Amino acid sequence: MDPFAGGGSIPLEALRLGCETHAVEYNPVAVLILKCTLEYPQKYGRVTRIKERVGMVEVERQANRLVEDVKRWGRWVSEEARKEIGVYYPEDEDGSIPVGYIWARTVPCQNPSCGVEIPLMRQYWLANKDKKKIFLYPYAYGKQVEFKIVGDGYEPMPNDFDPSKGTVSKAFVVCPACGNVIDDKTTRKLFQTGRTGERMIAVVLRKKNSDGKHYRLATERDLEVFRRAEEQLQVKRQKLMEEWGIDPVPDEMVPSPCHDVDRLPMYGMYKWGDVFNSRQKLALITFTEKVRQAYKKMIEEGYDEEYAKAVMSYLGLGVNRLADYNSSLTVWAVAGEFIAHTFGRQALPMVWDYFELNPWSNSTGDWNSAIDWILDVLSHLSQILPVELEEEKG
Numbered sequence: 001m002d003p004f005a006g007g008g009s010i011p012l013e014a015l016r017l018g019c020e021t022h023a024v025e026y027n028p029v030a031v032l033i034l035k036c037t038l039e040y041p042q043k044y045g046r047v048t049r050i051k052e053r054v055g056m057v058e059v060e061r062q063a064n065r066l067v068e069d070v071k072r073w074g075r076w077v078s079e080e081a082r083k084e085i086g087v088y089y090p091e092d093e094d095g096s097i098p099v100g101y102i103w104a105r106t107v108p109c110q111n112p113s114c115g116v117e118i119p120l121m122r123q124y125w126l127a128n129k130d131k132k133k134i135f136l137y138p139y140a141y142g143k144q145v146e147f148k149i150v151g152d153g154y155e156p157m158p159n160d161f162d163p164s165k166g167t168v169s170k171a172f173v174v175c176p177a178c179g180n181v182i183d184d185k186t187t188r189k190l191f192q193t194g195r196t197g198e199r200m201i202a203v204v205l206r207k208k209n210s211d212g213k214h215y216r217l218a219t220e221r222d223l224e225v226f227r228r229a230e231e232q233l234q235v236k237r238q239k240l241m242e243e244w245g246i247d248p249v250p251d252e253m254v255p256s257p258c259h260d261v262d263r264l265p266m267y268g269m270y271k272w273g274d275v276f277n278s279r280q281k282l283a284l285i286t287f288t289e290k291v292r293q294a295y296k297k298m299i300e301e302g303y304d305e306e307y308a309k310a311v312m313s314y315l316g317l318g319v320n321r322l323a324d325y326n327s328s329l330t331v332w333a334v335a336g337e338f339i340a341h342t343f344g345r346q347a348l349p350m351v352w353d354y355f356e357l358n359p360w361s362n363s364t365g366d367w368n369s370a371i372d373w374i375l376d377v378l379s380h381l382s383q384i385l386p387v388e389l390e391e392e393k394g
């Protein structure tokens, strides 16, 4: 018995050894994880004979019903959410699918004779692989810094430009137009007083039948789609607030001072919901709603309540994974062209230029990959033999 089981690695190993295992926790997050790793696979994740009706005949087959249901309802959640908000992640005219969008937070240059909106970028690389070098090249144009995409297959590389040096490092900002420097204290003040913004810079895409990524600059159409998602968020948020009696966007304050998370309030993210942009919020509250609806539908279809709760718990973990990959604290990992999730370490550091994913990209970090991970783990955990069987054998 493990009275402080946490994420459950000790009871899991005990279970694998065939011991009668008990885990105790009072942290509700840990309890949910324990249920999903230790309890439900043992209780419901057995390969059994399932009777099914195919047309007029009844057939029998061997299957792990829990795995199949998580897969089936995971797909249902995805399709229902997509019907509603898929329109906010449109394909390009040539059929390319957006993998996601690269954003930069912005601060106004403090030099009164300049006043450019400075996009905060720790570096300019889009892809930095041995055989693929692509980056954003900034140039000042009027009141806004403009970009070109340069590198292999794009515009020619400029000389004397180091893409690994961006506009910001440790909250010190250098204006790319006039060279003026903003110190860290001023940068934080600008964030805390709401004088900052954010700007969509580029779109990462893939062709239908390939996972190879290509890039283009964000256009007016991309911004228009985002604005519509922003409007839809207001509508959806209000609707769910009335239905659920709570704000669907987390409105709890980020604890401060607290070393692991103090960067968030330091940069004006006072509530947990502030960690997501509008379209990310819309996506996450819509997926959450669909998971709740999936539970209702399971009950309507005659599922046992406890069993439906188990299936819903895995879908809930799917939403958690999506939140981890779809916050404004994730970065585009240029050395591998994938998304690096929020919890890369035990803290939430500020991210200046972040990556917003498309939940249906069929590529890095999307809903399918969240569910696939969960299914892999679940299938594996389901193979641990129950204690009773071992005893019967003995």
Ligand SMILES: [Zn+2]
Pocket (backbone or CB within 6 Å): 109, 110, 111, 114, 115, 116, 175, 176, 177, 178, 179, 180
């Ligand atoms: Zn300037």
